Amino acid sequence: ETGVTQSPTHLIKTRGQQVTLRCSSQSGHNTVSWYQQALGQGPQFIFQYYREEENGRGNFPPRFSGLQFPNYSSELNVNALELDDSALYLCASSPIRGEQFFGPGTRLTVL
Amino acid sequence: AQKVTQAQTEISVVEKEDVTLDCVYETRDTTYYLFWYKQPPSGELVFLIRRNSFDEQNEISGRYSWNFQKSTSSFNFTITASQVVDSAVYFCALSVKAAGNKLTFGGGTRVLVKP
Numbered sequence: 001e002t003g004v005t006q007s008p009t010h011l012i013k014t015r016g017q018q019v020t021l022r023c024s025s026q027s028g029h030n031t032v033s034w035y036q037q038a039l040g041q042g043p044q045f046i047f048q049y050y051r052e053e054e055n056g057r058g059n060f061p062p063r064f065s066g067l068q069f070p071n072y073s074s075e076l077n078v079n080a081l082e083l084d085d086s087a088l089y090l091c092a093s094s095p096i097r098g099e100q101f102f103g104p105g106t107r108l109t110v111l
Numbered sequence: 112a113q114k115v116t117q118a119q120t121e122i123s124v125v126e127k128e129d130v131t132l133d134c135v136y137e138t139r140d141t142t143y144y145l146f147w148y149k150q151p152p153s154g155e156l157v158f159l160i161r162r163n164s165f166d167e168q169n170e171i172s173g174r175y176s177w178n179f180q181k182s183t184s185s186f187n188f189t190i191t192a193s194q195v196v197d198s199a200v201y202f203c204a205l206s207v208k209a210a211g212n213k214l215t216f217g218g219g220t221r222v223l224v225k226p
Binding site for chain 1: 115117148153154155156157158161202204210211212213214215216217218219
């Protein structure tokens with residue numbers, strides 16, 4: 001059984017640029033959640049996708065957007081990057097109300 | 112709204128000592144789940160345990176044990192006879208049934224086990 005994978009592992013961008021992060025969910029899971037973890041803090045919920053529809057959103061501005069594909073993989077897009085967007089971005093897959101399994105994360109640095 | 116507080120930011124112990132991590136949560140929902148995750152330096156969150164709000168029975172798994180007390184809204188985690196491999200950041204988290212499985216995390220406690 002393949003676990004949750006994320007790409008890329010690391011990414012460096014400059015302010016104002018746009019970035020796309022990718023997540024492949026675990027086999028059999030139809031829900032993907034994204035979290036942002038700033039240095040030294042706990043993860044913060046960004047949003048969740050279930051069957052290609054957004055299913056809940058945390059306190060993040062609209063420049064954070066996402067997609068889920070028919071194979072349940074997902075993308076997180078961030079436009080107009082700011083310095084504070086520098087963080088570890090974690091993806092988790094699960095059944096709709098089940099246990100969340102996390103990927104290794106993508107570390108984004110905004111200069 | 113939900114809130115999870117981990118008052119201890121960092122704990123340092125010598126190998127074989129016991130270490131207890133505190134977690135206090137806030138929610139108005141009556142049906143909720145509590146979690147502990149381990150985050151080693153690699154960054155991936157590793158699931159350790161899930162308890163639901165109707166099950167206050169304490170649990171032991173090897174060197175790990177958990178103490179859930181609804182009366183004090185606490186879900187504490189003890190590592191017995193700590194080992195160097197236990198060095199990591201540990202997060203307590205909460206989800207409520209009404210919000211699906213969205214997790215609210217505490218700030219984490221860094222555990223450093225010295226040989």
